Every structure is written in structure tokens, then in C-alpha cells.
Amino acid sequence: MPYGFTGKFVEVDLSSSKVKVIDVGEEFYRKFLGGRGLGSWLLWERLGVDWEKVDPLSPENLLLILTGPMTGYIAGVRIAVTGKSPQSGGTVGSTIANEVGLELKTSGYDGLIISGKAKDPVYVFISDDVIEVRDASKIWGKGIRETHKLLLRDVMPELRKIPTYGEPKEPAMIYIGPAGENLTRISAVEGKYAHAAAYGSYGAVMGSKNLKAVVAKGSGPLPPVYDVGRLKELLYKAIELVPKKVPRLRIWGTGQGPWRYGRDLSSIPVRNWQEEYWERETYSQYDLEVYDWVKRYWADFGCPLCCMKVTVLHRNGEVVITDAPDYELLAYEGSNLGIYDVRDIAHLIWCGEELGFDMINAGNVLAFTAELFEKGILTKEDIGFEVRWGDENAFIRLLKLIASKEGIGKVLAEGTYRAALKIAEMKGLKPDEVFKYAVQAKGIAIGAHGIRSGLDYPPLSYVTSVQGGDHQSVAMLPLDAAPVVNEVWAAFCDSAVICQFNALGGWDFVFEALRAITGWDTTKESWVNENAKRILTLQRVLLLLGGPDVYWDPRIHDDNPPRFYEPLPSGPKKGQAPAKADITKLRSEYYRALGWDEYGIPTEETVKQLGLNGTEGALKRIKNRLNIG
Amino acid sequence: MPLWIFREYDRCSGCRYCEVACSLKHEGIIWPEASRIRVFEYVPGITIPVLCSQCTDYPCVSACPTNALSVDGTTGAVKVDEGKCIRCGNCVEACPGRIPRILPHKNAVLICDLCDGDPECVKVCKALGFNALIAVDKWPGSHYKLYARTAEEISKAYVKKLYRIDVEEVM
Numbered sequence: 001m002p003y004g005f006t007g008k009f010v011e012v013d014l015s016s017s018k019v020k021v022i023d024v025g026e027e028f029y030r031k032f033l034g035g036r037g038l039g040s041w042l043l044w045e046r047l048g049v050d051w052e053k054v055d056p057l058s059p060e061n062l063l064l065i066l067t068g069p070m071t072g073y074i075a076g077v078r079i080a081v082t083g084k085s086p087q088s089g090g091t092v093g094s095t096i097a098n099e100v101g102l103e104l105k106t107s108g109y110d111g112l113i114i115s116g117k118a119k120d121p122v123y124v125f126i127s128d129d130v131i132e133v134r135d136a137s138k139i140w141g142k143g144i145r146e147t148h149k150l151l152l153r154d155v156m157p158e159l160r161k162i163p164t165y166g167e168p169k170e171p172a173m174i175y176i177g178p179a180g181e182n183l184t185r186i187s188a189v190e191g192k193y194a195h196a197a198a199y200g201s202y203g204a205v206m207g208s209k210n211l212k213a214v215v216a217k218g219s220g221p222l223p224p225v226y227d228v229g230r231l232k233e234l235l236y237k238a239i240e241l242v243p244k245k246v247p248r249l250r251i252w253g254t255g256q257g258p259w260r261y262g263r264d265l266s267s268i269p270v271r272n273w274q275e276e277y278w279e280r281e282t283y284s285q286y287d288l289e290v291y292d293w294v295k296r297y298w299a300d301f302g303c304p305l306c307c308m309k310v311t312v313l314h315r316n317g318e319v320v321i322t323d324a325p326d327y328e329l330l331a332y333e334g335s336n337l338g339i340y341d342v343r344d345i346a347h348l349i350w351c352g353e354e355l356g357f358d359m360i361n362a363g364n365v366l367a368f369t370a371e372l373f374e375k376g377i378l379t380k381e382d383i384g385f386e387v388r389w390g391d392e393n394a395f396i397r398l399l400k401l402i403a404s405k406e407g408i409g410k411v412l413a414e415g416t417y418r419a420a421l422k423i424a425e426m427k428g429l430k431p432d433e434v435f436k437y438a439v440q441a442k443g444i445a446i447g448a449h450g451i452r453s454g455l456d457y458p459p460l461s462y463v464t465s466v467q468g469g470d471h472q473s474v475a476m477l478p479l480d481a482a483p484v485v486n487e488v489w490a491a492f493c494d495s496a497v498i499c500q501f502n503a504l505g506g507w508d509f510v511f512e513a514l515r516a517i518t519g520w521d522t523t524k525e526s527w528v529n530e531n532a533k534r535i536l537t538l539q540r541v542l543l544l545l546g547g548p549d550v551y552w553d554p555r556i557h558d559d560n561p562p563r564f565y566e567p568l569p570s571g572p573k574k575g576q577a578p579a580k581a582d583i584t585k586l587r588s589e590y591y592r593a594l595g596w597d598e599y600g601i602p603t604e605e606t607v608k609q610l611g612l613n614g615t616e617g618a619l620k621r622i623k624n625r626l627n628i629g
Numbered sequence: 630m631p632l633w634i635f636r637e638y639d640r641c642s643g644c645r646y647c648e649v650a651c652s653l654k655h656e657g658i659i660w661p662e663a664s665r666i667r668v669f670e671y672v673p674g675i676t677i678p679v680l681c682s683q684c685t686d687y688p689c690v691s692a693c694p695t696n697a698l699s700v701d702g703t704t705g706a707v708k709v710d711e712g713k714c715i716r717c718g719n720c721v722e723a724c725p726g727r728i729p730r731i732l733p734h735k736n737a738v739l740i741c742d743l744c745d746g747d748p749e750c751v752k753v754c755k756a757l758g759f760n761a762l763i764a765v766d767k768w769p770g771s772h773y774k775l776y777a778r779t780a781e782e783i784s785k786a787y788v789k790k791l792y793r794i795d796v797e798e799v800m
């Protein structure tokens with residue numbers, strides 16, 4: 001086995017409760033690393049023949065929980081969650097900062113492959129050689145905080161079973177809330193109250209399997225590394241490099257974003273992206289910092305940067321415990337809903353996270369609903385109450401309806417794209433009349449970074465990304481452009497399974513670290529031209545196969561949402577919007593850079609060259625469906 | 630003079646770099662459970678570093694039936710004679726914080742040895758800028774033992790202090 005890996009995966013079939021440990025060959029690690037890359041390959045291998053027919057919310061789908069070669073060793077522990085996405089019909093490498101990655105590896109496994117569906121609610125417990133499917137019926141239906149506590153109480157006595165061994169540390173856990181249990185397509189896999197693997201809606205995939213949580217505790221060491229002395233040096237170098245390079249992240253997290261992106265760069269969503277500029281002074285992390293952060297630092301295992309802080313709010317008898325909201329959620333539960341008081345925003349985020357929502361995709365749905373209400377497409381009769389900008393209580397009521405799929409909540413639980421289709425049908429409108437207000441890409445809400453001002457994200461970002469609106473994995477040219485959110489770079493972080501912020505140390509630093517761990521001579525060039533292209537091309541194939549309920553046509557869907565072509569109505573970049581012709585041109589350049597044809601379908605030559613053997617047939621299936629060539 | 634590691638819970642981020650540094654030094658690999666300092670997080674955000682307190686009366690040393698434990702004359706650390714330890718767990722039971730750790734994969738109990746006076750965890754925590762662990766002179770006094778408590782006990786107290794919430798709601 002290569003250094004840095006255990007070489008073993010746990011397979012759990014929930015339909016039969018059968019558990020098995022399998023070996024994954026070195027070749028696949030080299031080709032795909034782990035996490036997002038390896039996950040896409042495993043999904044292709046196991047579900048590829050019938051991909052279009054696999055309902056992501058059926059027992060046929062797989063849920064993969066994967067580490068990568070760098071997980072646990074360096075730069076902020078994470079775990080990647082993937083499967084066929086209920087949002088895009090492709091795959092999303094959704095990662096969460098969580099010690100499950102560490103505990104799996106120290107138990108002796110690189111990942112978990114979960115198939116089937118349990119009869120009753122269960123959770124999976126892994127501790128070294130013990131792999132069990134356990135009853136979760138008492139935890140099912142519970143919110144996030146209660147779930148965390150009940151799992152802890154359930155597991156600790158087990159971990160303490162040999163008292164003379166002393167106190168074991170707490171297990172790591174990832175879990176879902178009601179939004180995932182009830183299969184909303186805007187649900188997250190959460191951990192430590194406020195962390196989430198959000199894009200892709202794998203919370204619903206867990207829910208569809210009756211799987212409430214995965215709990216892990218390992219007692220062994222991480223697998224041996226190639227050069228432990230060098231690794232140690234790099235661990236110290238990471239401290240020098242990352243927090244010093246971006247001290248703002250240590251100090252504020254990304255919470256300084258509303259001013260930066262809203263006032264300075266005009267790229268924050270305001271009232272469902274009707275504007276991208278605002279002027280309210282109260283809208284920043286500042287009020288939380290001086291009144292409500294009870295703890296300035298909150299890191300995950302191995303993170304030298306530490307962008308999280310702990311926030312506690314006592315409001316009307318409720319005790320809100322959460323992290324200091326990051327920029328994305330400050331925007332999505334803030335300006336995009338017309339709410340500008342940070343404490344209201346933090347409270348709303350907490351309410352949504354307690355229910356198990358991905359608060360970017362859920363926030364996108366809330367704003368979409370509020371605009372449909374404003375425009376008179378959805379009425380008080382449809383919803384049951386008025387949904388006006390700035391009305392936090394209305395949004396909380398809406399979240400509850402969605403989580404339990406009651407009334408209009410049933411439609412909205414489908415996420416913005418599918419809800420738009422349904423609402424158009426309900427109202428006898430042409431889909432485009434509703435899509436006008438849907439700010440998403442390939443079924444996935446667009447993260448809180450606009451492209452219109454030209455000051456923040458580049459215009460291509462969401463057009464050709466294989467992860468739709470995911471703001472942490474966007475398309476960029478040239479392919480080796482340095483910014484962390486570049487898809488080529490994101491594919492590395494999500495496959496090595498490390499934190500993107502900690503990779504801010506730069507290409508050289510991460511490849512040096514990868515070498516110290518695995519002994520591999522990966523370079524920036526080999527990563528960009530071989531591995532990244534391989535991973536993105538495979539994800540592209542799966543995305544274009546899609547199905548079973550929605551399919552993408554690159555000629556239509558490789559585009560920005562309509563709203564992004566409306567000129568900005570306010571701010572220093574008033575009047576600005578990208579020209580469609582420019583986007584089309586950039587799109588073609590991107591296809592070419594990746595070795596895809598003029599429709600954005602990978603060519604046979606490309607898939608052969610990348611070693612994606614067996615995908616040629618899938619290319620034909622895509623072309624047949626699209627009636628091309 | 631013997632030294633003591635002061636632990637400031639408020640400043641601890643939970644980054645576990647101390648566990649990484651400790652296990653790299655003592656085990657030559659990253660091994661969080663074998664680290665002599667371990668940071669517990671029963672409740673998200675409540676991160677509690679736990680390590681030996683070098684109680685002035687060393688109950689663990691007295692409890693050991695094979696004399697595997699002794700006190701280092703210079704640093705005051707508890708020293709483990711690996712050949713003599715029979716993994717009986719008497720030291721764990723004697724310690725008010727149940728701090729010594731016996732792992733299935735190890736032949737002897739693990740207790741902080743203060744790195745012979747230059748603790749790795751303290752260095753790395755300082756390098757990180759968190760300064761949750763500070764090496765101080767161990768002046769005479771019996772109060773050091775006050776810090777030998779279980780992670781559970783400290784966590785419960787900290788939940789009340791930081792979150793002002795009923796412990797039953799979170800643990």
C-alpha cells in the first residue's frame with residue numbers, strides 16, 4: 001500500500017446490514033487520490049451502466065464517505081461526502097471539516113461505501129475492528145444539537161468499556177437533521193453543530209437510506225508516511241505560511257465579507273440577487289464580535305489557521321450555539337433576504353442548521369420564494385402567510401414547512417430549479433417566466449459571489465463548473481490560475497481531502513506535503529494536465545448523463561442564470577452585466593482546454609488519454625440523448 | 630526547577646497541533662490517541678486540553694504495584710519504566726483525572742514526560758499564536774493537583790461558563 005493510505009474501505013449494505021472490508025488498488029489512488037476524485041470513479045464503476053436510471057434518493061444510490069491521502073496529516077482535517085447528487089444528477093465532492101476523516105484512518109480505513117436502505121433508522125458505528133449498524137430510532141426526527149448529544153451518550157459507554165485503559169476521546173460524528181430525513185434536496189450532512197457538507201444535498205441521500213449518522217473512533221496511528229521528518233517541517237511551515245499569509249481569516253474568519261463583497265466589490269446577493277450592493281452599516285461580523293463571540297478560536301484537527309469562532313446568543317429563552325457565521329451564510333441569510341442585523345442572521349442560520357438544511361441552497365430557495373411573492377407569482381394563499389424581505393419570522397416558518405414538506409414546503413423542498421418547474425406548472429406559466437428568478441446552475445444554488453461587477457468571480461465561474469453553483473469549485477481560465485476556488489485546485493483539495501484555506505500555502509507547498517506523505521512526485525503540471533482533467537472530465541460525463549428526473553443540455557444549461565445578464569441596478573458598477581457572446585466564447589475556450597468537443601462533451605480521445613476506460617459508451621449515450629453527432 | 634504546563638482553556642482552539650507534535654516526538658508518527666496531551670471536545674466548541682498535572686503527592690506512582698512509575702528528579706514528570714508496566718490500570722484509577730492512557734496497541738501506560746523540560750506541545754501552541762499551553766516554573770505548593778480532573782468534569786463546567794446552558798441539553 002502506498003504511504004499515507006490504509007488501503008482498505010468499509011462497505012456497509014444497509015438493506016442486509018452486511019459489512020465487509022475491501023482493498024482498493026494503488027493504481028486508483030494514484031489516478032484519483034481520494035475523496036471527490038476517487039468517489040467519482042467508484043460511482044462510475046458501480047453505477048455507470050445505469051447512471052441515468054439511478055434515482056439519487058433510492059436504495060440503488062451509494063453514499064461515499066471518503067478520506068484522501070493528506071487527511072489528518074496536514075492542514076485542517078476534512079471528510080468528503082459524495083454519491084449521485086439529488087440536485088445535479090452528477091457528482092459533487094462535498095467536504096466537511098470533521099474528525100470522522102481522522103477517526104476512520106486511525107481505525108484502519110480510507111473510507112466508507114454505504115449502499116441499500118435500512119428498514120428502520122440506523123447509524124453506522126466504527127471503532128477499529130468494530131463496524132456496526134445500530135438502532136437510531138430514538139434519534140430520528142431530532143434536531144442537530146440533540147442528535148449530537150444522544151449519539152455521544154449512546155457511544156461513550158462503549159468506548160469506555162475497558163475502564164483501566166483510561167478515558168478515550170470523544171468519537172467524531174456526522175449526522176443529518178429533519179431536512180435530510182424528509183429528503184429535501186437542500187439538506188446537508190452536518191457535524192459539530194455548525195459544520196456542513198452542503199452542496200450536493202447528501203443529507204437527503206443519508207435520509208433516503210434511513211441513515212441518521214456515522215460515528216467513528218479510532219485508537220491507532222495514522223498510516224506511515226514516506227518522509228516523516230519532512231512532514232514535521234512542513235507542519236511548522238504551514239503555521240508560518242498560512243496564518244501569516246492570510247491573517248484576516250484567523251482574526252475574523254470570512255465574516256468580514258459583507259463589507260468586502262457588498263460595499264467594495266459589488267458581488268453580494270441582495271434580495272435574490274436583484275442587487276449586489278448595499279449600504280447598511282450594521283451588516284458585518286463586528287456586532288457579533290463585540291457582543292456574542294464567547295470564544296475567539298475554534299479549529300478542527302490539524303488546522304493552523306482557525307477561521308471559526310464560537311458565537312452564543314441568548315434570545316427569548318433560546319440558546320443559540322453556532323460558529324461565527326461565515327460570509328456565505330451572512331449573505332444568504334442576510335442581504336439576500338433583506339435582513340441586515342447580524343444577530344438576526346445568526347439566529348436564522350442556527351434555526352436552519354438545527355433542521356439540517358444546507359443554508360446556501362435553503363437560503364437560495366427562501367429568497368426565490370420571497371421574490372415570487374413580491375412579483376405576485378406566489379400569493380399568501382399559496383404559502384399561508386406573507387413572505388416579505390427582512391421578515392425573519394416568515395423565513396423561519398418557511399424553513400419549518402420545507403423541512404416537514406407541508407403545504408408549499410413540499411414544492412420548495414425540491415430546491416430552486418425543480419421548484420421553479422413545479423411552480424410554473426402550478427401557475428400555468430412558461431418555465432422561463434419563473435426561471436427568471438431562479439439563481440442556480442445545474443440544480444445547485446449559486447454561492448454568494450456574483451460575476452456582474454467584474455471585481456470578484458470571473459464570468460465563466462458557474463457556467464461550466466461540474467459542481468454547478470458551488471462557489472468553492474468554479475471554472476477558470478487558464479486552468480492553472482492560482483485562486484483557491486479554481487475548479488482544478490478545488491479538485492485537488494477535495495480529493496486529497498484537505499481544507500482549501502489551508503492550501504493557501506500554494507501549489508508548491510501542497511505538492512511538497514503530498515510528497516512527504518505519499519512519496520509521489522506530483523507536480524503542478526502533472527496535476528493540472530492529468531489528474532485534474534481526469535477528475536473533471538469524469539464528473540462532466542456523469543453530470544451530462546444525469547437523470548432520472550432532470551437532464552442538462554450544455555447548449556442551454558452551460559450558462560449563467562438569467563439574472564446575471566440583468567445590468568446591476570446600483571453601486572459603483574451600476575449598469576454592468578456580462579455580454580452573452582463573451583460568455584459563449586469563453587465557454588468554447590474552456591471546453592477546448594479540457595479536451596471536450598464544441599458541445600462540451602468530452603471526446604473519445606480525451607477519455608482514452610486520461611485513462612477513463614469504459615466511459616466511451618457513456619459519451620454515445622449523452623450524444624444520443626442530445627441528438628448530436 | 631521542575632516545570633509545569635499551565636493550560637488556559639479559553640485560548641485553546643482545539644487545533645490538536647499539540648497532539649500531532651507530541652505523538653510525532655514520542656511515537657514517530659501522528660497518533661492522536663497516543664499523545665500524552667489530548668484535547669477533548671465532547672461539546673462542539675468546548676475544547677479541553679488534558680495532560681498530567683504532576684500532583685505533588687503523585688497518587689499514580691504510589692498505586693503502581695510493580696514500581697513502573699517514578700518521579701523525574703529534575704522536571705518532576707512521571708517516568709514510566711516500560712519493561713515493568715503490566716497494564717493493570719491502577720494508576721488510571723488512582724489519578725483524579727483518569728489521565729494516564731493504556732492503549733490496546735501499546736505495551737505500557739502513557740503519561741506526559743514533560744519532554745525532559747522542553748515540551749513540544751507548548752512550543753507548537755506558541756508557534757501557532759494560541760498560547761493555550763504555557764510552561765511555568767513549578768513553585769512549591771499542592772494546588773497543581775486541582776487540574777487533574779476528567780475531561781468530562783472540566784467540559785461540564787465550561788459549558789456552563791461559556792454557553793450558559795443546562796449541561797443536560799448538550800452532553
Ligand code: SF4
Pocket residue numbers: 640641642643644645646647648668678750753754757759760761762
Ligand atoms: S496546540 Fe494549543 S490551541 Fe491547539 S489544541 Fe493544543 S492546546 Fe489547544
Ligand code: SF4
Pocket residue numbers: 680681682683684687688689690707723724725726727728729740777
Ligand atoms: S495527574 Fe494523574 S498521572 Fe499525573 S501525577 Fe497526578 S495522578 Fe499521576
